[in-house]
Amino acid sequence: MNNLSSHGNKILKDFNPFENFKLENYKYAQLHKDNTSQNFSDLSYDLNELLKISLKLQKTDFEEIDLNSKIDKWIFNSVDSYFRVSSLSNRSSLSLNLDNFNQEVVLIDVNQFNENMLFTKNNNKNQTLILITSNISNPSPRSLFFDLAENSNLEVLQLALSNNKSFIYFEINQSDFSKMNFITFQSNNNHIRNEYYASLGEKCELNLLGLNFKNNFINDNFSYIQHLKPSTASNEIFKSIVDNGAITNFQGKIYVDSIAQKTDGYQMSRSLLLDSKSKANNKPELEIYADDVKCSHGSTVAKLNQDQIYYFKTRGIEEQTAKDILQKAFLVEIIDSLQNKEIKDFSMNLLDNLI
DSSP: OTSSSSHHHHHHSSTTTTTOOTTTTTTTTTOOOOOTTTTTOOOOOHHHHHHHSSSEGGGGEEEOOOOOOGGGGOOOOOOHHHHHHHHHHHOEEEEEGGGGGGOEEEEGGGOOOOOOEEEEEOOOOOEEEEOOOSSSSEEEEEEEEEETTTEEEEEEEEEEEOOOOEEEEEEEEOTTTTTEEEEEOOOOOOOOEEEEEEETTTTTTEEEEEEESSOOOOEEEEOOOOOOEESSSEEEEEEEEOTTTOOOEEEEEEEEEETTTTOOOEEEEEEEEOOSSSSSEEEEEEOOOSSSSSEEEEEEEOOOOOOHHHHHHHHHHHHHHHHHHHHHHHEEEEEETTOHHHHHHHHHHHHHHHH
């Protein structure tokens, strides 16, 4: 900390959410609490089906890189992320050029690494990166960066399963005409927070979609998407199902610069509460400085439709089966957004097994 710049030191001192519990971007995350739910178990998942259709990358595929210079290069129009500064100052980093691999699907088990990671993509070949951020029990934040060159495209599937404590900062930087499809699948977690920051160049497209269900304590997602140039599009949808006294949080902002005319930004958060003990905190936000844009946001919190459950029961379907069907139907939109068919089929089977 003593070797950091004044900016880095200020973020670590004045914006530490583990000590300052009232910071705006963290006030629902309750990072200072240490609670392992009785319902939490560190489950293992059979990922053999994924390994059949993907190339699992090893540490030897990466190169060491010094990302300390990034600490003073905060590019977003908001307060800097404590997760970002903390991870860059406390962890070493690795880089990976995804263009070096011909496989359509590559897989990385993040829990097998201690480092931050920088992923670069320069060509427009369709490629899916599977990020397994599962079975983590470490309150020390980590950062994952994605740099997409002009005209490149990338799909990312994040599998966040059975984490006791996992706090991750994601940063997506898209150059002009690039496309990113980012899907996060979250289940059976005790206490997690994911921060998704994205900066879009001219005529970029970003889909950021997430689902979470059957979590045990606090499941927290924060996003900040900034449109800095004209004719950009972002589509953000987060869906959660909350039960057993768990808490789910979503806070997201779409920022539109004054020169980013023709921006198309959509943000929606939807939650289903299955009991009276659980909570859903949703806070979608817009900050717009351009006048020729198409931006909207919304949030809903609801319960399962009892009329629909009654309808299933009149057709001879048991009540619990009816509830499972309705929950799956609520979440399936997120999985349908996956472009790779084999990965979509895997995710659908995973949903069937966990719901």
